[in-house]
Amino acid sequence: MKKQQHLICVAPMMDWTDRHCRVLHRMLSARAMLYTEMLTTGAVLHGERERLLAYSPVEHPVALQLGGSEPADLAAAARIGADLGYDEINLNVGCPSDRVQSGRFGACLMREPELVADCMSAMGAAVSVPVTVKCRIGVDDQDPEASLFGLVDLCAEAGVSHFVVHARKAWLKGLSPKENRDIPPLDYPLVWRLKRERPELTIVINGGIGSLDEAEAHLAHVDGVMLGRAAYHTPGLLGDVDRRLFGEGTCVGAAAAVAAYREYVASELARGTHLAAMTRHMLGLFHGAPGARAWRRILTVEGVKPRAGLEVIDRALEAVTQASPRTARSGLEAQRLAGGLEAGEAA
Incomplete structure (x- = not known):
């Protein structure tokens, strides 16, 4: 076994x-x-x-x-x-x-x-x-x-x-x-x-x-x-x-993983961790998906700036979701489930 x-x-x-x-x-x-x-x-x-x-x-x-x-x-x-x-x-x-x-x-x-x-x-x-x-x-x-x-x-x-x-x-x-x-x-x-x-x-x-x-x-x-x-x-x-x-659970999509990770990122930002230290590991999440290049560019360029925060991840995810309506639906729902968005609020 x-x-x-x-x-x-x-x-x-x-x-x-x-x-x-x-x-x-x-x-x-x-x-x-x-x-x-x-x-x-x-x-x-x-x-x-x-x-x-x-x-x-x-x-x-x-x-x-x-x-x-x-x-x-x-x-x-x-x-x-x-x-x-x-x-x-x-x-x-x-x-x-x-x-x-x-x-x-x-x-x-x-x-x-x-x-x-x-x-x-x-x-x-x-x-x-x-x-x-x-x-x-x-x-x-x-x-x-x-x-x-x-x-x-x-x-x-x-x-x-x-x-x-x-x-x-x-x-x-x-x-x-x-x-x-x-x-x-x-x-x-x-x-x-x-x-x-x-x-x-x-x-x-x-x-x-x-x-x-x-x-x-x-x-x-x-x-x-x-x-x-x-x-x-x-x-x-x-x-x-x-x-x-x-044989457990369902497939976890990239957008759902972003939403789950977002909570951790928020807690680390509050402790003084720089955003880029966390977002650098996310660059390949949407590999091969529409909007992947924009996702990487926003995280890479905006994430290294002083005082960069969760808005950078949200902006990058928005670029992906705009390129793929299906990803948009899953991404918005995942963020709502994680508490990142209020019901009815757009990303």
């Missing part, structure tokens, strides 16, 4: 999946598992903890992703995350950036599977919530079968039962982080085989998956799918996750 909580996840993405982004994604899907950006153990232990680890209660289920390679530091950081209420603590063994490598964490740890297992053992002993691993299938000249299965088996012996696998190698020298997301070839069958030969483990596949159709195809082979750039650039696809994959 598939472990429902992780059927669909949104990947941890640096500079993208911050707390505002995660709330927007939660407005689209109540069931998708959300992940923070990677936070280093140094940042968690010595940084502005209140700012770095803040999240909204609506985000649950939400996982904290850590970067590090010192078992004691990871255990301490995991304990802090669990005490703050995060539902899962995940270790990054997949990021290939030079900065991450210089700190001896991320994808370079694929070369030190025994150390990864020690880290996971320490984290697991420190917290009661699940500790999980996000990894690649290998790095550089490693044999993917040997590196992936070797890492997974050692971590499983240390008590880990949940793995998210980006189904391509990382090249630590010669490719940028961006190129590492596209150039190394994907090997989905290897990840499928991992699940087939380790059926007791939860295996979530990641890498290059761009639609719910593709996600459903993978779910015939693994326990879950992690969406990355597709979920960020076209977040509207998350609106059909609950209905289509969990």
Whole structure:
């Protein structure tokens, strides 16, 4: 039986999946598992903890992703995350950036599977919530079968039962982080085989998956799918996750998500958060719909101005609704339901 909580996840993405982004994604899907950006153990232990680890209660289920390679530091950081209420603590063994490598964490740890297992053992002993691993299938000249299965088996012996696998190698020298997301070839069958030969483990596949159709195809082979750039650039696809994959509710349209997010934006504006910090995650909501270009332009140009407020979102939504009468009806109704408009008032 598939472990429902992780059927669909949104990947941890640096500079993208911050707390505002995660709330927007939660407005689209109540069931998708959300992940923070990677936070280093140094940042968690010595940084502005209140700012770095803040999240909204609506985000649950939400996982904290850590970067590090010192078992004691990871255990301490995991304990802090669990005490703050995060539902899962995940270790990054997949990021290939030079900065991450210089700190001896991320994808370079694929070369030190025994150390990864020690880290996971320490984290697991420190917290009661699940500790999980996000990894690649290998790095550089490693044999993917040997590196992936070797890492997974050692971590499983240390008590880990949940793995998210980006189904391509990382090249630590010669490719940028961006190129590492596209150039190394994907090997989905290897990840499928991992699940087939380790059926007791939860295996979530990641890498290059761009639609719910593709996600459903993978779910015939693994326990879950992690969406990355597709979920960020076209977040509207998350609106059909609950209905289509969990058999719950109805499809959440982009306008309804805007109305739901609007309440959160209002509360954050009152706390001094700049509008653009929140609207930048909304740019792809109406991807492919009439008025999408005007939506992006208004949010981008007007949202960065000093004292920009909810009127910018309302103006952008009006541009979309004018381009599509159907969207107009759903958008107005959604805003009324969310308290954004009085009955009979035009957007």
